Amino acid sequence: MLAIGLATRLALLGGSLWYDEAFTAWLARLPLPRLVAATLGDVHPPLYYAALWGWAKLAGLSEFALRLPSVAAGVLIIWLIWHLAGSLDLSQPARWAALGLGCLAPFMLYYSTEARFYAIQMALISLAGLALVQQRWAVLVLASVVALYLHHLSFLFVGGLLLAGLLSWPARWPRLVISSVAIGLLYLPGAVVALWQAQQVGQGYWVPDPTIGGLLGIIDSLIFYSPRSPWLLTGLATSLVLVLLAADLPRLWVAPQTRFLLVASVAPVVVVVAISVLWQSVLIHRILAGAVPFVYLLVGDVLSQSRPRLLGAGGAVAAFVLIMLVGALVGRVGRTHANEIYHLPADYQPGQIVYHTNVGSLVIWQYYWPEAPHRLWPQPGGLATSLTDATKSAMGMQQGPPPGPGQRWWYISFDNPTSTGPELAQSRLLASQGRLVATLRDDLLVKSELWAE
Numbered sequence: 264m265l266a267i268g269l270a271t272r273l274a275l276l277g278g279s280l281w282y283d284e285a286f287t288a289w290l291a292r293l294p295l296p297r298l299v300a301a302t303l304g305d306v307h308p309p310l311y312y313a314a315l316w317g318w319a320k321l322a323g324l325s326e327f328a329l330r331l332p333s334v335a336a337g338v339l340i341i342w343l344i345w346h347l348a349g350s351l352d353l354s355q356p357a358r359w360a361a362l363g364l365g366c367l368a369p370f371m372l373y374y375s376t377e378a379r380f381y382a383i384q385m386a387l388i389s390l391a392g393l394a395l396v397q398q399r400w401a402v403l404v405l406a407s408v409v410a411l412y413l414h415h416l417s418f419l420f421v422g423g424l425l426l427a428g429l430l431s432w433p434a435r436w437p438r439l440v441i442s443s444v445a446i447g448l449l450y451l452p453g454a455v456v457a458l459w460q461a462q463q464v465g466q467g468y469w470v471p472d473p474t475i476g477g478l479l480g481i482i483d484s485l486i487f488y489s490p491r492s493p494w495l496l497t498g499l500a501t502s503l504v505l506v507l508l509a510a511d512l513p514r515l516w517v518a519p520q521t522r523f524l525l526v527a528s529v530a531p532v533v534v535v536v537a538i539s540v541l542w543q544s545v546l547i548h549r550i551l552a553g554a555v556p557f558v559y560l561l562v563g564d565v566l567s568q569s570r571p572r573l574l575g576a577g578g579a580v581a582a583f584v585l586i587m588l589v590g591a592l593v594g595r596v597g598r599t600h601a602n603e604i605y606h607l608p609a610d611y612q613p614g615q616i617v618y619h620t621n622v623g624s625l626v627i628w629q630y631y632w633p634e635a636p637h638r639l640w641p642q643p644g645g646l647a648t649s650l651t652d653a654t655k656s657a658m659g660m661q662q663g664p665p666p667g668p669g670q671r672w673w674y675i676s677f678d679n680p681t682s683t684g685p686e687l688a689q690s691r692l693l694a695s696q697g698r699l700v701a702t703l704r705d706d707l708l709v710k711s712e713l714w715a716e
Contacts, residue, residue, distance in 0.1 A: 264341055264345075264363075264366050265338055265341055265342060267366055267367075268337065268338050268366040268367075268375075269338050271366075271367065272337050272375050272376050273334065276326070276327050276330050276331075276334065277326070277327075278326070279326070279604060280326060280378060280627065280630060282627055283379055284329065284330075284378040284379060285626045285627040285629070285630045286626050287312065287315060287329065287378045287379060288324050288378065289626055289629065289630070289658055290312045290315075290658070291312065291315045291318075291324060291329070292319070292324060293316075293659075295313065295316060297657045297658070297659075298312055298316055298657075299313070300653065300657035301654045301657035301658050302654075303460065303653065303654075304651035304654035304655075304657065305460065305651070306415070307380075307414060308412050308413065308414070308415060308453060308456065310409075310412045311379075311380040311413050311414075314332075315329070315332065315378075318332060326378070329378035330376050330377065332383065333374070333376060333377055333379070333381075333382040333383065334376060334382075336375065336382035336383040337371060337372075337374070337376070337382045337386075338375075339386045340365055340371070340375070340382065340385050340389055340556055341362065341365045341366050343386065343390060343393055344361050344365040344389065344556050344559060344560065345358065345362055346393055347392060347393050347557075348361055348362070350396045350397055351396060351520040351524070351560070352520055353520070353560065353563070353564055354564070354567055354568065356563075356566075356567035357568065358563065359563075360563030360567055361560045361562070361563030361564075362563075364559040365556060365559050368486050368487070368559070369486070370485055370487065370548075370555060371555070374549070381552040383413060384413055384414050384417060384552060384553050385555055385556055387406045387409055387410035388406075388410055388417065388421070388424070388553040388556070389556045389557075390402065390406040391403050391406040391407045391421065391424055392424050392527060392556075392557065395424055395427075395428050395439075396523070398435065398438070400438050400442050403442050404442050404446055404449070407421040407424075407442075408446055408449045408450055411446070411450045412450070414553075415453070415460075416545070417553055418450075419530075419531040419534050419535060419550075419554075420527075420553035421446060422530070422531075422534075423526065423527050423530035423531045423534075423554065424527055425439055425443050426526055426530055427522070427523045427524075427525075427526035427527040427530070428523065430522060430523075430526055431519040431520070431522045431523040431526070432519055432523075477546065478536065478546065479501070481546060481547065481551065482501060482505070482532075483501040484548035485554075485555050485558055486500075486501065486559075486562070504562055504565065504566070507565050507566065508561070508562075508565050511565050511568065512525075515564075515565070521561070521564055524560050524561040525561060527554065527557040528554055528558045528561045531551055531554045532551060532554070604703050604704065605631035605632060606631075607632065607634075608700055608713070610715075611635070611673070612671065613634070614636070615635065615672060615673060616637075616638055616666060616670075616672045616673070617632065617635045617636065617638070617672070617673045617674070618638050618639075618640045618672060618673065618675070619637065619638070619640065619674075619675055619677065620640045620676070620677075620686045620690050621676075621677040621678070621686050622650050622655070623677045623679055623709075624675045624676070624711060625637055625639060625660065628675060635673075637661075638661050638662065638663060639660060639661065639663070640662075640663065640665070640674075641662050641663030671715075672715075672716050673700075673713065673714065673716075674693045674697055674713075674714040674715075674716065675703070675711065675712070675713055676690045676694060676710070676711060676712045676714065677690075677709065677710075678690055678709065678711070679709040693714065694712070694714055696716055697714035697715055697716040698714060698715050698716070699712060699713075699714055700712075700713040700714060700715050701713045
């Protein structure tokens with residue numbers, strides 16, 4: 264399974280970077296002081312970017328090199344899921360079901376081949392969970408602290424693990440309390456940075472408000488996510504699992520091992536929903552990545568132990584695996600290759616400026632079209648919700664000036680969920696003045712076009 268996991272991830276490494284990955288690549292090529300300054304104006308800690316900066320010095324900034332650390336973490340997660348299942352004394356069918364999900368679920372394939380920190384976060388949280396179960400307290404503290412400095416919202420999963428440990432093995436509470444205090448003290452500087460970053464970003468969040476349908480879609484994505492996942496098909500499998508899980512709650516709560524998995528899986532979801540309702544919406548599927556290995560273990564146990572009247576345990580497992588594989592194939596985990604989208608127009612002349620009204624297109628095209636000068640179209644205060652001014656300044660993003668009379672220039676529109684009202688208005692105005700060269704992307708999330716003037 265480790266070999267299969269490695270082979271599938273290496274096979275899916277190709278394809279173009281999307282915005283978050285291109286943002287990672289941009290930071291990784293900055294001098295280290297500017298990298299840290301740029302991340303302080305963002306919402307994530309600098310640890311991942313600084314580590315990737317060091318890795319890029321050795322391996323370069325190609326798509327393959329940027330994604331390789333996530334591949335390594337994704338394979339490690341498979342190993343950790345197997346040993347977690349063994350340490351929790353799950354049945355052999357449950358172990359293999361969880362292992363199959365960790366190896367082949369579209370969510371794992373996608374985030375184990377993305378140049379971001381989610382696969383590494385999942386590996387660290389899984390390692391912390393394994394250490395808690397095996398009572399290796401120093402490893403629990405170390406893995407938890409590194410996860411917190413990797414992603415501020417890792418507190419959801421670290422806290423969920425500690426709560427799960429207290430509820431499942433009350434006799435361990437002295438060591439768990441000591442470990443919790445140690446983790447809190449070691450993360451205190453990171454917590455101060457997190458609060459400061461939240462103030463800098465202010466209301467510049469783009470995540471939509473939570474809904475029941477949105478929550479169900481996110482739960483579905485934790486297993487079946489891919490860029491074009493067939494939600495109706497995969498939703499049937501997810502609904503089956505939720506029904507079996509609800510019917511199996513009494514059994515799950517009785518045994519300490521399954522109680523641990525239940526709390527570690529559900530507690531982060533509850534907290535994220537509460538944050539989204541009471542403060543600011545953060546409810547997107549990748550935010551819950553740290554809980555996914557425990558979700559797979561819980562699903563594996565439920566599918567192997569439940570006895571639904573119509574299907575039987577074997578039929579439930581077979582139906583679930585079949586729908587999962589069909590969902591993976593139809594959903595197309597793979598990405599579009601860069602040469603299908605990002606290439607120089609035949610009549611582009613060196614020195615001609617490419618303008619953007621959204622940093623989303625600027626970040627991506629700067630990576631794939633570095634020979635052209637890229638500029639943000641000047642519009643006062645219109646880009647604050649995408650990135651803070653401090654981050655844009657540290658990254659070296661330039662705004663304007665507008666082209667002079669008779670000057671040939673290019674414009675790329677990139678209308679997406681982060682676009683502000685001024686950005687969309689400016690996009691329509693510039694498009695009305697130019698000549699449409701190509702439609703780069705047009706789907707539910709993004710409409711992007713290349714214009715010339």
